[in-house]
Amino acid sequence: xxxxxxxxxxxxxxxxxxxxxxxxxxxxxxxxxxxxxxxxxxxxxxxxxxxxxxxxxxxxxxxxxxxxxxxxxxxxxxxxxxxxxxxxxxxxxxxxxxxxxxxxxxxxxxxxxxxxxxxxxxxxxxxxxxxxxxxxxxxxxxxxxxxxxxxxxxxxxxxxxxxxxxxxxxxxxxxxxxxxxxxxxxxxxxxxxxxxxxxxxxxxxxxxxxxxxxxxxxxxxxxxxxxxxxxxxxxxxxxxxxxxxxxxxxxxxxxxxxxxxxxxxxxxxxxxxxxxxxxxxxxxxxxxxxxxxxxxxxxxxxxxxxxxxxxxxxx
Amino acid sequence: xxxxxxxxxxxxxxxxxxxxxxxxxxxxxxxxxxxxxxxxxxxxxxxxxxxxxxxxxxxxxxxxxxxxxxxxxxxxxxxxxxxxxxxxxxxxxxxxxxxxxxxxxxxxxxxxxxxxxxxxxxxxxxxxxxxxxxxxxxxxxxxxxxxxxxxxxxxxxxxxxxxxxxxxxxxxxxxxxxxxxxxxxxxxxxxxxxxxxxxxxxxxxxxxxxxxxxxxxxxxxxxxxxxxxxxxxxxxxxxxxxxxxxxxxxxxxxxxxxxxxxxxxxxxxxxxxxxxxxxxxxxxxxxxxxxxxxxxxxxxxxxxxxxxxxxxxxx
Numbered sequence: 001x002x003x004x005x006x007x008x009x010x011x012x013x014x015x016x017x018x019x020x021x022x023x024x025x026x027x028x029x030x031x032x033x034x035x036x037x038x039x040x041x042x043x044x045x046x047x048x049x050x051x052x053x054x055x056x057x058x059x060x061x062x063x064x065x066x067x068x069x070x071x072x073x074x075x076x077x078x079x080x081x082x083x084x085x086x087x088x089x090x091x092x093x094x095x096x097x098x099x100x101x102x103x104x105x106x107x108x109x110x111x112x113x114x115x116x117x118x119x120x121x122x123x124x125x126x127x128x129x130x131x132x133x134x135x136x137x138x139x140x141x142x143x144x145x146x147x148x149x150x151x152x153x154x155x156x157x158x159x160x161x162x163x164x165x166x167x168x169x170x171x172x173x174x175x176x177x178x179x180x181x182x183x184x185x186x187x188x189x190x191x192x193x194x195x196x197x198x199x200x201x202x203x204x205x206x207x208x209x210x211x212x213x214x215x216x217x218x219x220x221x222x223x224x225x226x227x228x229x230x231x232x233x234x235x236x237x238x239x240x241x242x243x244x245x246x247x248x249x250x251x252x253x254x255x256x257x258x259x260x261x262x263x264x265x266x267x268x269x270x271x272x273x274x275x276x277x278x279x280x281x282x283x284x285x286x287x288x289x290x291x292x293x294x295x296x297x298x299x300x301x302x303x304x305x306x307x308x309x310x311x312x313x314x315x
Numbered sequence: 316x317x318x319x320x321x322x323x324x325x326x327x328x329x330x331x332x333x334x335x336x337x338x339x340x341x342x343x344x345x346x347x348x349x350x351x352x353x354x355x356x357x358x359x360x361x362x363x364x365x366x367x368x369x370x371x372x373x374x375x376x377x378x379x380x381x382x383x384x385x386x387x388x389x390x391x392x393x394x395x396x397x398x399x400x401x402x403x404x405x406x407x408x409x410x411x412x413x414x415x416x417x418x419x420x421x422x423x424x425x426x427x428x429x430x431x432x433x434x435x436x437x438x439x440x441x442x443x444x445x446x447x448x449x450x451x452x453x454x455x456x457x458x459x460x461x462x463x464x465x466x467x468x469x470x471x472x473x474x475x476x477x478x479x480x481x482x483x484x485x486x487x488x489x490x491x492x493x494x495x496x497x498x499x500x501x502x503x504x505x506x507x508x509x510x511x512x513x514x515x516x517x518x519x520x521x522x523x524x525x526x527x528x529x530x531x532x533x534x535x536x537x538x539x540x541x542x543x544x545x546x547x548x549x550x551x552x553x554x555x556x557x558x559x560x561x562x563x564x565x566x567x568x569x570x571x572x573x574x575x576x577x578x579x580x581x582x583x584x585x586x587x588x589x590x591x592x593x594x595x596x597x598x599x600x601x602x603x604x605x606x607x608x609x610x611x612x613x614x615x616x617x618x619x620x621x622x623x624x625x626x627x628x629x630x
Contacts, residue, residue, distance in 0.1 A: 133472055154464070156570055158603060158604055159571075160568065162569065163601070164568065166601050166604070168599035169565070171488070173486070181601065182600070183599075184599070250565050250569075253479065254450075254565075255462070255570065256471025257472060284497060285497070286495045288475055292472070
């Protein structure tokens with residue numbers, strides 16, 4: 001086999017997942033092991049190098065075929081220098097991730113943040129494949145995002161492009177404070193955290209809803225109740241969807257991407273979430289801008305990060 | 316003189332302005348003449364060719380030095396094919412502008428819409444010079460916009476990127492219908508038309524304001540009254556500025572441009588408009604995204620269109 005392969009690393013707070021992709025973004029092999037973040041950056045970077053060598057050894061490929069290694073992680077990064085300036089979940093500050101890994105592995109290494117890397121994965125080999133300009137949302141504990149222009153991650157002037165969870169989209173009259181210090185961020189209503197908060201508030205207000213039965217509220221409970229016709233739950237889901245749709249309307253008239261790709265745990269709710277998103281998008285986007293623009297579910301699931309990280313050296 | 320020159324054409328409903336730029340975007344010569352739109356597309360395109368030949372003949376440059384010709388105009392365009400699909404002010408439908416002009420002049424011709432071309436002009440040789448990523452607003456009768464990424468006009472999937480006037484930014488509770496068919500567009504509050512409408516409504520409601528003195532209300536009257544301390548006028552100016560600032564906050568978290576450039580007649584109001592825009596922008600943009608981002612006035616004035624059009628063949 002003489003073709004080149006690309007290694008992706010999804011560096012999480014608990015686990016490190018590594019994967020081998022071919023030049024088309026097909027994920028051929030994966031390996032997952034503990035992060036051991038408590039042992040500090042040097043130990044974690046050493047473990048990444050160890051997992052990368054192991055997955056190639058266990059595969060039918062030769063080390064010489066490895067064209068490059070990419071890693072995605074949560075945090076503020078200096079992409080050019082490959083430095084993790086601050087990562088809250090790893091508790092890293094100013095860690096020279098790129099140089100250390102390049103020294104350990106003798107291959108080119110690139111790093112990027114997890115939402116950008118997931119977007120690149122979907123653009124390369126997922127729901128955005130073949131489309132040059134896409135915008136991805138990751139709906140989880142927070143709302144992440146990534147912008148792909150001409151098939152590449154678009155970073156913006158401070159590397160802050162695509163931080164869609166912090167679009168100030170909720171009008172002041174009904175806005176609450178966001179953890180980022182702003183008010184009315186999309187994340188306050190359209191993340192799992194936001195949905196759970198709205199559900200708890202409805203229960204506390206004594207609204208008539210089956211959500212009152214849940215002691216440990218999850219976003220899934222709210223979607224399930226909405227599907228069963230619970231009107232309070234439906235109102236909460238519609239509100240989360242409404243602001244997502246409005247944010248897409250704004251983005252459409254700025255960036256006019258061909259496709260919006262929505263991933264993350266919350267997106268698994270399916271049509272009960274997607275239908276009102278599409279309806280709001282259509283209502284607030286001029287027809288000429290909305291024409292042919294699609295709002296679709298991500299297809300790579302948890303693999304988006306490792307595939308996109310592998311793509312950092314190709315795209 | 317062996318250097319190449321670039322010709323820009325600003326095709327308006329009343330006048331055609333042509334200009335010669337050098338490779339740095341310096342506007343060396345201009346010539347302006349009537350459009351004669353009532354004679355139809357062929358006559359207008361013939362006139363453009365005539366003006367282009369004339370300005371070169373009257374200049375110290377040789378025809379051989381002309382590297383290319385660009386034209387900016389208002390309307391829906393097929394940029395790739397160089398076809399004007401529909402132009403409301405010229406009343407053109409499916410006009411093959413690029414091919415016709417190339418046949419008449421024997422030089423490469425590119426066309427683009429007026430707001431994009433103005434943005435490119437400012438990016439090349441105006442308030443955005445030297446900055447790779449900028450977003451331009453043109454505040455006039457409507458609100459136009461243009462997005463420059465890596466020094467080039469970014470078109471988006473339907474060529475609708477940068478149509479900033481139609482960002483749905485005003486909350487439903489206070490939104491009005493826009494001419495585009497949507498509700499709550501930025502243009503309804505932050506254009507000259509929007510400012511005049513709000514001023515007239517305040518007068519009709521019998522509010523205590525010096526604006527009641529104006530029979531033919533202009534945006535300038537509102538800014539002048541605001542500068543004189545008229546509280547109603549100040550409220551209207553602040554509202555126009557507020558939604559501009561909020562739209563920039565949204566754009567910053569999506570595109571994170573280094574600089575916002577604001578041009579057009581309304582922008583001449585100066586600090587009374589810019590100060591509340593900057594204040595709102597700062598309030599609604601997370602600090603890490605807002606850091607180092609500038610909101611500045613355009614510097615090329617009415618020349619932005621002709622300079623940017625000249626740049627279409629270079630950038």
